[in-house]
Amino acid sequence: MYLTSETVETLVEQFSKLPTVGRKTAQRLAAYVLKMPREDVVQLAEALVAVKDRVMACTICFNVTDNDPCPICASAKRDRAVICVVEEPNDVLALERTGEYRGLYHVLGGVISPLDGIGPDDLKIRELVARVAGSAGGDGLSEDADEPVTEVILAMNPNVEGDTTAYYIGQLLGALGAQVTRIARGLPIGGDLEYADEATLSRALEGRAGM
Amino acid sequence: MRLLSLRLKSFRAHAETSVDFATKINLLHGPNGAGKTNVLEAIYYLCLTKSFLTRNDAHALQRGAQFFEVDGTFQGEQRASTTVRLAYVPSEGKRLFRNGAPLVRLAEIVGELPLVILSPTDHVLTDGGPEHRRRFLNTTLSQARPVYLDDLLKYRRALKQRNALLHQIRRGGRLAPGTLNAWDEELVQLGGRIIFRRRQFMEHFAGFLAEAYRLLDAVGEEPTMEYVTVASTHDASDAESIAVRFRDKLDSLRRRESEQGRTLAGPHRDEVIFRLGDFEVRPYASQGQHRTVGLAIRLATFLYLRNRLEETPLLLLDDVFGALDARRAEVVLDLLNSDAVGQSVITAARPEMLARHVQFGTGDHNAIALADGSVINSSVTTGIDRSESLEKDEVNTVDATG
Ligand SMILES: [Zn+2]
Numbered sequence: 001m002y003l004t005s006e007t008v009e010t011l012v013e014q015f016s017k018l019p020t021v022g023r024k025t026a027q028r029l030a031a032y033v034l035k036m037p038r039e040d041v042v043q044l045a046e047a048l049v050a051v052k053d054r055v056m057a058c059t060i061c062f063n064v065t066d067n068d069p070c071p072i073c074a075s076a077k078r079d080r081a082v083i084c085v086v087e088e089p090n091d092v093l094a095l096e097r098t099g100e101y102r103g104l105y106h107v108l109g110g111v112i113s114p115l116d117g118i119g120p121d122d123l124k125i126r127e128l129v130a131r132v133a134g135s136a137g138g139d140g141l142s143e144d145a146d147e148p149v150t151e152v153i154l155a156m157n158p159n160v161e162g163d164t165t166a167y168y169i170g171q172l173l174g175a176l177g178a179q180v181t182r183i184a185r186g187l188p189i190g191g192d193l194e195y196a197d198e199a200t201l202s203r204a205l206e207g208r209a210g211m
Numbered sequence: 212m213r214l215l216s217l218r219l220k221s222f223r224a225h226a227e228t229s230v231d232f233a234t235k236i237n238l239l240h241g242p243n244g245a246g247k248t249n250v251l252e253a254i255y256y257l258c259l260t261k262s263f264l265t266r267n268d269a270h271a272l273q274r275g276a277q278f279f280e281v282d283g284t285f286q287g288e289q290r291a292s293t294t295v296r297l298a299y300v301p302s303e304g305k306r307l308f309r310n311g312a313p314l315v316r317l318a319e320i321v322g323e324l325p326l327v328i329l330s331p332t333d334h335v336l337t338d339g340g341p342e343h344r345r346r347f348l349n350t351t352l353s354q355a356r357p358v359y360l361d362d363l364l365k366y367r368r369a370l371k372q373r374n375a376l377l378h379q380i381r382r383g384g385r386l387a388p389g390t391l392n393a394w395d396e397e398l399v400q401l402g403g404r405i406i407f408r409r410r411q412f413m414e415h416f417a418g419f420l421a422e423a424y425r426l427l428d429a430v431g432e433e434p435t436m437e438y439v440t441v442a443s444t445h446d447a448s449d450a451e452s453i454a455v456r457f458r459d460k461l462d463s464l465r466r467r468e469s470e471q472g473r474t475l476a477g478p479h480r481d482e483v484i485f486r487l488g489d490f491e492v493r494p495y496a497s498q499g500q501h502r503t504v505g506l507a508i509r510l511a512t513f514l515y516l517r518n519r520l521e522e523t524p525l526l527l528l529d530d531v532f533g534a535l536d537a538r539r540a541e542v543v544l545d546l547l548n549s550d551a552v553g554q555s556v557i558t559a560a561r562p563e564m565l566a567r568h569v570q571f572g573t574g575d576h577n578a579i580a581l582a583d584g585s586v587i588n589s590s591v592t593t594g595i596d597r598s599e600s601l602e603k604d605e606v607n608t609v610d611a612t613g
Contacts (some may be wrong), residue, residue, distance in 0.1 A: 115371060165394045171389060
């Protein structure tokens with residue numbers, strides 16, 4: 001139906017690059033955009049560009065944020081002695097929804113996976129070690145030295161890659177004297193953290209086990 | 212457990228076939244190429260989510276078809292009836308539905324609908340390569356204990372990852388220190404649990420194997436099994452200490468593994484040695500002995516799973532009677548008729564001998580004639596000529612099995 005418009009065809013192509021969007025869905029979305037009021041389309045386009053222009057990674061926890069440090073890292077109400085390590089920004093959202101966790105986060109940006117060519121150096125592991133080490137030892141010079149981190153919760157997904165990454169980090173942090181725990185296996189087998197419901201996640205947080 | 216009915220759509224030779232099953236013995240007969248074995252294959256798909264004939268699901272797709280579908284209704288002894296449907300589309304893979312609800316993981320169904328299959332190639336269990344014996348351990352244990360299958364799938368994934376890492380090392384790639392160590396840890400933890408459960412299983416299984424073998428060969432020496440793995444029984448008695456031994460083994464192989472770029476020890480390399488009395492079956496047994504031991508292992512698997520699980524496994528026999536001598540054929544048929552076995556489904560090109568021993572069409576037993584991928588008739592004995600000479604058949608098979 002869009003043989004007459006190369007412009008529409010271009011939009012369909014762009015939509016079909018998105019995850020879970022097939023060609024049919026892309027055509028439906030394009031047809032919808034055609035009917036939208038101009039100002040709504042402008043808002044959508046601006047929102048898309050703004051994500052790229054304004055959103056950055058928090059330099060402390062590497063979560064996505066508009067302001068650096070992110071609101072969680074900047075909050076005075078969070079427990080700065082606890083860091084929960086997760087794979088992706090979406091995992092932070094899942095844990096925040098439980099309302100149970102009051103500590104800080106650290107977003108790795110993935111897991112160790114040789115099959116995908118991802119090693120520890122491709123993740124924010126060195127930064128995590130520096131965070132924990134910096135808080136524990138401190139240089140004794142800076143006035144606003146962070147409160148020491150007493151517990152690190154490893155909340156990678158309960159699969160082979162998540163377990164291996166947790167073990168790897170556990171080995172590094174164990175040497176620093178921080179208490180390292182792994183989130184308990186209350187999660188459904190093969191289930192991703194992102195899809196776990198709040199109750200399951202709350203139970204998992206309560207039942208975390210020492211490494 | 213009992214299979215009530217089965218439907219195949221675009222599956223091998225079957226464009227659309229429906230079969231109803233009787234409570235005890237079900238005989239599928241008809242000429243070669245009629246699609247008898249593929250009915251067993253479809254049942255196998257529902258219970259174990261794969262084929263026993265091929266590793267490539269596309270092979271089970273009828274020529275020119277876009278997808279295949281198999282569904283079956285099972286009646287449990289302990290559970291209400293369950294309908295299982297498996298659909299395969301080449302671009303999307305397999306999907307499994309239990310009572311209409313999709314399963315997140317195919318593996319979820321394994322063990323719920325227990326099944327054992329006897330086939331004329333079972334001699335590979337002792338005269339084939341070690342992979343056949345590992346597959347026997349894995350298939351049996353996966354049905355007996357869901358946690359075993361979970362660990363096994365994870366182990367395979369960890370193995371793939373570790374091999375990818377060793378491959379990088381072989382090509383001179385630079386690794387962050389401790390990376391291989393972390394994969395070793397994951398592999399040995401999973402491997403330790405797998406080896407421990409295999410060892411436990413074999414201790415338990417030995418009695419069932421001896422029992423099954425006695426049925427088939429009353430005067431022969433008793434069969435025994437030995438599990439060859441990274442740790443011996445006396446220096447590692449639990450999963451944790453097996454993992455420690457496994458890690459030692461990997462440490463000692465590190466240089467060779469880096470050179471070859473793959474993992475050289477673990478459950479994926481283990482071996483099972485079968486013996487009759489003092490002599491090892493694999494190198495020394497006759498063809499006939501390999502057949503008998505193979506059959507005994509399968510029957511023992513049935514007895515073991517029946518003992519271990521709430522549900523009596525379904526027993527499939529794919530063209531087994533053609534290769535058995537008269538006495539053993541009778542032993543197996545008596546077993547199928549007895550209370551020890553629940554429901555069985557048999558394929559045979561020539562059903563005459565079976566028809567002489569089993570009253571088909573009586574309600575408990577059903578004979579189903581197939582031709583060109585469809586059911587010709589069911590529940591009746593028509594088409595089976597009971598008068599044909601049994602003796603000739605028997606003499607031939609006795610010669611063949613030695
Ligand atoms: Zn932050």
